[in-house]
Amino acid sequence: MEAVLSKPRFHLDLWLGFTVHNWILDVGRPVVMLVLPADWFPLNRPGAAEYLHILYNITTPLILLKMLERSPRTLPRPAVHLGIIALVMGTSLHLAADSITRRLLVIGYQLHLSVRENPIMRNLKPSSLIDAFELLFYFDDTLGHLMWFVPLFLVLFLFFSGCFSHRRQEEKMPPAGWMLLVPSAAYYWYLITEGQTFILFIFTFFAMTATVMHQRRRGMVPDGNGLFMLYSFSAALFLVALWVACLWSDGVLRKKHPGLIYIPQPRAVYTLHIRQGTQT
Numbered sequence: 001m002e003a004v005l006s007k008p009r010f011h012l013d014l015w016l017g018f019t020v021h022n023w024i025l026d027v028g029r030p031v032v033m034l035v036l037p038a039d040w041f042p043l044n045r046p047g048a049a050e051y052l053h054i055l056y057n058i059t060t061p062l063i064l065l066k067m068l069e070r071s072p073r074t075l076p077r078p079a080v081h082l083g084i085i086a087l088v089m090g091t092s093l094h095l096a097a098d099s100i101t102r103r104l105l106v107i108g109y110q111l112h113l114s115v116r117e118n119p120i121m122r123n124l125k126p127s128s129l130i131d132a133f134e135l136l137f138y139f140d141d142t143l144g145h146l147m148w149f150v151p152l153f154l155v156l157f158l159f160f161s162g163c164f165s166h167r168r169q170e171e172k173m174p175p176a177g178w179m180l181l182v183p184s185a186a187y188y189w190y191l192i193t194e195g196q197t198f199i200l201f202i203f204t205f206f207a208m209t210a211t212v213m214h215q216r217r218r219g220m221v222p223d224g225n226g227l228f229m230l231y232s233f234s235a236a237l238f239l240v241a242l243w244v245a246c247l248w249s250d251g252v253l254r255k256k257h258p259g260l261i262y263i264p265q266p267r268a269v270y271t272l273h274i275r276q277g278t279q280t
Contacts (some may be wrong), residue, residue, distance in 0.1 A: 009224075010224040010228070011070060011225055012174075014066060014067065014070065015225075016176075016180065018063055018067075019184050019187065021056075021059060022187050025053070027187065029056075029098075030049070030267060032048045033047070033049045043103050047102070049099075049102065050095065053091070053095045053099075056091065057088060057091040057092060057095060060087065060152075061084045064087070064151070064152065064155045065084070067155055067158075068155060068158065070159070071158050071159045071161075073161050073162045074158060083151035083154065083155070086147045087147065087148055087151040087152065090144045090145065090146065090151075091144070093143060094144040097136050097137065098140060100136060101140065108120050111272075112252055112256050112269070112271050112272035113252075113256065114256065115130060115133050115134050115137060121133065141196065145195055145197065148195075153197075153200050153201065157204050160208050160211065160225075160226055163223050163224075163225040163226030164215050164220040164221065164223060164226060165222075165223040167221050173224050173227040173228055174224050177224060177231075181231055182235075184228070184232040185232045185233075185235035185236045189236045189239040189240055190266070192236065192263065193240065193263055193264070193265060193266055194266055194267065196263065198261055198263050199261070201233075205233045208230065208233065212226075212230070243263070243264070244262060244263060247264050247269065248262075250264070250272075253272065256268055
């Protein structure tokens with residue numbers, strides 16, 4: 001009862017750190033790769049993007065644990081440990097596979113094509129090496145992303161499930177939340193498009209919506225933190241819809257993403273339209 005009646009607090013330090021951390025260490029990796037000349041770092045040694053990824057792997061579990069500390073709802077300790085281990089393993093798989101992908105980009109690999117359709121793979125001898133590269137991209141885009149993003153979205157949902165206050169204490173999102181809304185929504189857009197996490201994201205959003213409907217029956221409404229997460233997720237979905245609408249008629253990208261859910265990756269758009277246009 002004391003937790004319900006106490007005045008909720010907007011966790012500005014947590015959201016600011018989470019947003020800055022993700023933009024610098026996650027979104028900043030491909031930016032650094034594009035800005036810094038390739039000859040600054042030997043191809044057989046880690047580059048600036050890899051060092052940013054290593055820092056991301058170390059600091060992300062700490063931020064998620066801090067979220068769980070401030071959430072009234074949490075998981076049993078063994079489940080928390082297993083989730084953190086899975087996240088670290090997933091980001092480590094992504095680090096190893098993504099570093100090799102960057103070296104392939106230097107020699108002309110095209111991300112908007114499948115592994116077997118890439119020109120540099122057609123003349124690869126022996127041809128069985130293509131299977132090894134397909135395994136590499138499976139670790140990167142499928143297994144690594146699942147182990148990375150399932151614990152991430154689970155922690156976000158658990159934190160959201162505790163962001164409610166009594167209807168009498170209903171409050172609006174503070175100005176600091178509005179300031180962080182655009183970079184937060186843009187990062188979720190990056191996770192959905194680059195990480196191909198639309199299914200995880202939409203299930204998390206549906207679970208959040210169902211939680212709001214259930215809590216309203218009990219006389220509870222989202223506090224400032226809950227509103228910030230709802231608005232961020234909603235704005236991210238709008239950005240994804242706009243992104244898909246702009247690239248809806250692109251036949252090459254549709255061949256790259258042939259499934260029912262068509263969400264092109266930004267790096268595939270870069271190699272198809274921007275890098276090729278620059279080279280031309």
